[in-house]
Amino acid sequence: MDPKLFAVGSVFVAMTGLVLWVGFGIVRARKAATERLAVYGSVELIRDETLKKPVAERAIAPVFLAVGRVLARFTPVGWLKKTQRRIVLAGSPGNLDANSWAVIKLLTSIGAIILWFFLQADLEFRMKVLSFGLLGILGFFGADVWLTRKVDDRRLSMQRALPDVLDLLVISVEAGLGFDSAMARVVGTVPGPLSEEFFRMLQETRVGVSRRDAMRHLTDRTDLDELRSFLLAMMQAEAFGVAIAQVLRVQADEMRIQRRQRAQEKAFAAPVKMVFPLVFCIFPALFIVLLGPAAIQIYNTFTEM
DSSP: OOHHHHHHHHHHHHHHHHHHHHHHHHHHHHHHHHHHHHTTTOHHHHHHHHHTSOHIIIIIHHHHHHHHHHHHTTSOTTHHHHHHHHHHHTTOGGGOOHHHHHHHHHHHHHHHHHHHHHHSTTSOHHHHHHHHHHHHHHHHHHHHHHHHHHHHHHHHHHHHHHHHHHHHHHHHHHTTOOHHHHHHHHHHHSOSHHHHHHHHHHHHHHTTOOHHHHHHHHHHHHOOHHHHHHHHHHHHHHHHTOOHHHHHHHHHHHHHHHHHHHHHHHHHHHHHHHHHHIIIIIHHHHHHHHHHHHHHHHHHHHHHO
16 A cells, blocks of 8 residues: 555544544533533532543543634634524534534644645645645535535425425314424424424423514524425414414415425426436447447448458
8 A cells, every 4th residue: 555645544534533533522511511510519429420521521622612712713703603503504413613613624624734744745836736725625614515515404304394294283283282282293203303493492482482482593593485484474373363273274285386396396407407418428328339330330341442
């Protein structure tokens, strides 16, 4: 094996492991904050529980959290708020926040620079500059690409599950259940991010938050047009005293129509998307198979004359 390739692979694996180790340590450190409240008042018990935790949680994670708070002071105006918004839309993976995300971006950028130092030894100056730029972009924006993909996948999953959830809500409400009871039944039946968000909305209403505010918070956490339309209709029905079952039936019919329209739109776009692979991949191979023997025969005929 090439020593340079082995060194690059080793550095990549080491940096990936370091990022995951620190990330999981940060997650466990945040969860441990609530656990320490349960044993508050017993210093010996707190000390014993702390010493049982892994090094990544009790030593490394607090350092990186502090580094994240320091980095937050040097970030552009509005970056933390925008990043926190994207993390919320992604479902808050690993209970991360904007400060922890800044530390992860710093680690990936440092890892990209270390990889460049291993790769640039035998390269020309132009290739050194090009590789530095590519690795820098990959290291700095790689985490953002992953987060964007996470947001898109979560939004698509909720969009697909919304019509079925509304159908179940209509059946439950028409069977005699209240809206909250029907929502709790649907949450316990249908898994997925949409049910998790509805469950959080129910939890907010149970601790004293008004249903209107809980729906508004749900809209802010999801940023899905179809769900926003449904919640707006529910808030208007609650404000004007309209029967919830009737509103749910209308919304369920509308969501099914929108799902059918999206499927038709994708079906109509399929021929256009197939033009490129047909022209550049399938047709050349087909022409070679069909016309190749004839071209060889014509060539042999003309050469023998």
